[in-house]
Amino acid sequence: MAQAIVNDNKKKNTLLRKLLKNKLASIGLVIVAIMTIIAIFAPLIATHPPNEMSIGKSFLPVNTEGHLLGTDNYGRDLFSRLIYGTRISMIVGIAAVLFGAIFGTLLGLLAGYFGGRLDSMIMRTMDGLFAFPFILLAITLMTVLGQGLVNVIVAIGIANIPGFARLVRGQVLSVKEEEFIEVTHSLGATHKRIIFSHILPNCMAPLIVYGTMSTAGAIISEAALSFLGLGIQPPTASWGSILKDGKDFLVLNPQMATYSGICILLTVLGINLLGDGLRDALDPKMKV
Amino acid sequence: MGSYILKRLINLIPTLLVVAIIVFVITRLIPGDPAAVMLGPQASVEDVANLRDELGLNESVPAQFISYVADLAQLNLGHSYSYSESVIGLILERFPNTVILALAALVIAVVIGIPAGILAARKQNKMIDYAVMLVSLVGVSMPIFWLGIMLVLLFSVNLGWLPATGMGSLEDGVWTYIKHLILPAFALATIPMATFARITRSSMLEVISQDYIKTARSKGIKEYLVIGKHAFKNALTPILTVLGMQISNLLGGAVLTETIFSWPGMGRLIVDAIDKRDFVVVQGTVIFIALIFVLINLAVDILYKVVNPKVNLESDGGKK
Numbered sequence: 001m002a003q004a005i006v007n008d009n010k011k012k013n014t015l016l017r018k019l020l021k022n023k024l025a026s027i028g029l030v031i032v033a034i035m036t037i038i039a040i041f042a043p044l045i046a047t048h049p050p051n052e053m054s055i056g057k058s059f060l061p062v063n064t065e066g067h068l069l070g071t072d073n074y075g076r077d078l079f080s081r082l083i084y085g086t087r088i089s090m091i092v093g094i095a096a097v098l099f100g101a102i103f104g105t106l107l108g109l110l111a112g113y114f115g116g117r118l119d120s121m122i123m124r125t126m127d128g129l130f131a132f133p134f135i136l137l138a139i140t141l142m143t144v145l146g147q148g149l150v151n152v153i154v155a156i157g158i159a160n161i162p163g164f165a166r167l168v169r170g171q172v173l174s175v176k177e178e179e180f181i182e183v184t185h186s187l188g189a190t191h192k193r194i195i196f197s198h199i200l201p202n203c204m205a206p207l208i209v210y211g212t213m214s215t216a217g218a219i220i221s222e223a224a225l226s227f228l229g230l231g232i233q234p235p236t237a238s239w240g241s242i243l244k245d246g247k248d249f250l251v252l253n254p255q256m257a258t259y260s261g262i263c264i265l266l267t268v269l270g271i272n273l274l275g276d277g278l279r280d281a282l283d284p285k286m287k288v
Numbered sequence: 289m290g291s292y293i294l295k296r297l298i299n300l301i302p303t304l305l306v307v308a309i310i311v312f313v314i315t316r317l318i319p320g321d322p323a324a325v326m327l328g329p330q331a332s333v334e335d336v337a338n339l340r341d342e343l344g345l346n347e348s349v350p351a352q353f354i355s356y357v358a359d360l361a362q363l364n365l366g367h368s369y370s371y372s373e374s375v376i377g378l379i380l381e382r383f384p385n386t387v388i389l390a391l392a393a394l395v396i397a398v399v400i401g402i403p404a405g406i407l408a409a410r411k412q413n414k415m416i417d418y419a420v421m422l423v424s425l426v427g428v429s430m431p432i433f434w435l436g437i438m439l440v441l442l443f444s445v446n447l448g449w450l451p452a453t454g455m456g457s458l459e460d461g462v463w464t465y466i467k468h469l470i471l472p473a474f475a476l477a478t479i480p481m482a483t484f485a486r487i488t489r490s491s492m493l494e495v496i497s498q499d500y501i502k503t504a505r506s507k508g509i510k511e512y513l514v515i516g517k518h519a520f521k522n523a524l525t526p527i528l529t530v531l532g533m534q535i536s537n538l539l540g541g542a543v544l545t546e547t548i549f550s551w552p553g554m555g556r557l558i559v560d561a562i563d564k565r566d567f568v569v570v571q572g573t574v575i576f577i578a579l580i581f582v583l584i585n586l587a588v589d590i591l592y593k594v595v596n597p598k599v600n601l602e603s604d605g606g607k608k
Contacts, residue, residue, distance in 0.1 A: 024425075124302060124303070124306050125306055125310075127303050127306065128303060128306030128307045128309070128310050129310060131303065131306075131307050131578040131579075131581055131582050132307075132310075132574065132577070132578050132581070133536045133537070133539045133540030133543075133577065133581065134536070134540055135540040135541075135543060135544070136539070136540050136543060136558075136574060136577060139543065139558065139562070140311070140314055140570065140574050141314060143562050143567070143570055144314055144315065216429065220431050223431055223433075223434075224431070224433060224544055227433050227544070228544075228547065228559060228562075229563075230562065243431075243433070243434060243437070246437070247437050247548070250437065250440070250441055250445065251445055254441055257434070257437050257438070257441070258438070258441075260434075261431060261434030261435075261437070261438065264431045264434060265426070265429060265430060265431060265434065268429040268430075268431070269425065269426060269429040271429075272425060272428060272429045273425065276425075
């Protein structure tokens with residue numbers, strides 16, 4: 001047991017070392033770490049309460065009266081709103097992908113392991129879900145569910161399910177045929193034990209890579225939904241809703257649109273860099 | 289080949305049925321009375337009752353589903369209240385505009401993305417390779433709705449070179465038409481372009497390192513022939529797979545791009561219909577897009593088989 005833990009630590013260390021050797025992946029890791037810190041410590045970093053309005057002070061330019069990036073149409077501090085927006089993005093990114101990963105993985109495990117009619121039933125449904133462009137599925141779900149943080153997570157989470165299910169099913173099919181599974185089976189292990197102790201661990205590497213990449217997609221989707229007015233409810237600050245307001249005042253005050261988009265781009269880029277690095281380190285055969 | 293296409297067409301039916309079920313279930317999840325929601329708070333009780341009747345909401349759920357599927361089979365997507373027009377009519381009016389935008393974006397993506405990927409692969413680990421890879425990484429990470437706004441800010445507001453919104457009419461000349469198309473098409477092309485560059489590079493690198501390429505080179509075949517004829521042809525399969533997936537990206541991205549550039553296509557129709565709470569239009573357009581997507585994917589799969597006859601699509605149902 002102790003040996004196993006040591007081995008496990010060693011594995012993690014080599015993964016981290018591989019990542020740090022890769023320059024681009026290190027940059028990604030740093031960006032993701034900074035964004036996570038900003039999200040956690042938002043109240044300490046923000047210079048103003050994010051929803052505090054002051055009507056006389058709308059559209060202040062950059063760096064005036066203590067407003068680092070100026071103010072928006074309601075006189076709210078743009079810098080503080082962007083800082084708090086990091087929270088929304090990170091929460092949605094992580095929670096929506098976890099939602100999709102948990103349900104998708106379960107469905108993929110069931111479909112791949114048991115096969116037969118259960119498999120075709122699950123995978124037909126997944127194919128059906130795949131027929132909708134990702135963002136369109138999320139939009140449709142949001143029109144039904146209504147605005148709000150939890151609904152955004154559920155909508156993007158559901159849109160993520162088919163991708164995970166397909167990935168895991170494919171992985172299960174290739175692992176299932178291996179000798180050690182047959183041996184475990186003949187030794188009397190239950191299906192549950194085989195699935196969760198033997199098959200699932202073998203799916204982890206591609207799951208981690210795919211999950212990381214999906215987080216980037218989920219963050220963009222949340223921004224897109226909020227941009228369309230379907231996502232996070234105002235006045236809560238989200239990068240997408242700041243961009244939406246910024247679009248309406250583009251000529252008068254271009255910084256709202258500019259900086260909110262830079263936040264989205266930088267975060268997504270960081271996650272993609274990290275994802276690329278993880279793929280190269282864990283699963284080099286996986287494509288784009 | 290013919291029997292393969294026929295088989296795939298028959299296989300479409302269950303997929304489309306699942307698509308119909310999904311949309312049916314989602315729209316039935318609307319909390320409260322969809323008729324009341326659609327007509328807004330000012331509506332009279334009578335109007336709501338009438339709409340309920342018309343939408344068939346008073347029937348049992350299985351009966352609703354059967355009449356819904358029967359309507360779908362005849363491409364009857366219902367009648368829109370806010371537009372007082374049939375939904376299919378609304379869609380067919382705008383569908384060509386979305387196709388033009390998506391095709392323009394696809395052409396830009398292919399014409400720039402694939403050569404960029406080949407170039408990067410040929411100059412592996414040189415400056416140009418890093419540049420292509422960096423730009424394409426930023427490209428795949430791009431929130432295109434933001435890029436669209438920034439393009440408007442730069443080229444319309446600041447430089448005044450290109451119109452910010454709308455679609456040009458061909459009667460005003462081809463140049464006016466193209467001028468309106470440039471910004472939205474480029475915004476929409478960004479992610480597919482970057483994806484093509486990345487997949488082309490990695491797939492070319494894999495092919496270039498193989499023995500037969502070395503043999504071809506050692507035989508003295510000109511480099512452009514080695515790359516263009518021998519290597520690229522074999523690198524094409526993964527590129528085609530990505531092409532199929534990018535269609536989905538283009539259709540989804542069109543919703544956002546059309547909103548920013550007020551492009552009169554299906555994406556804008558959806559967003560406008562959401563604003564007007566016209567769920568019949570939302571539902572119809574979403575189903576229509578899913579149908580188009582399924583058909584395009586079928587076409588890509590067939591193309592796949594033409595390019596690479598060895599591929600056995602039957603084994604996994606032709607799904608990627």
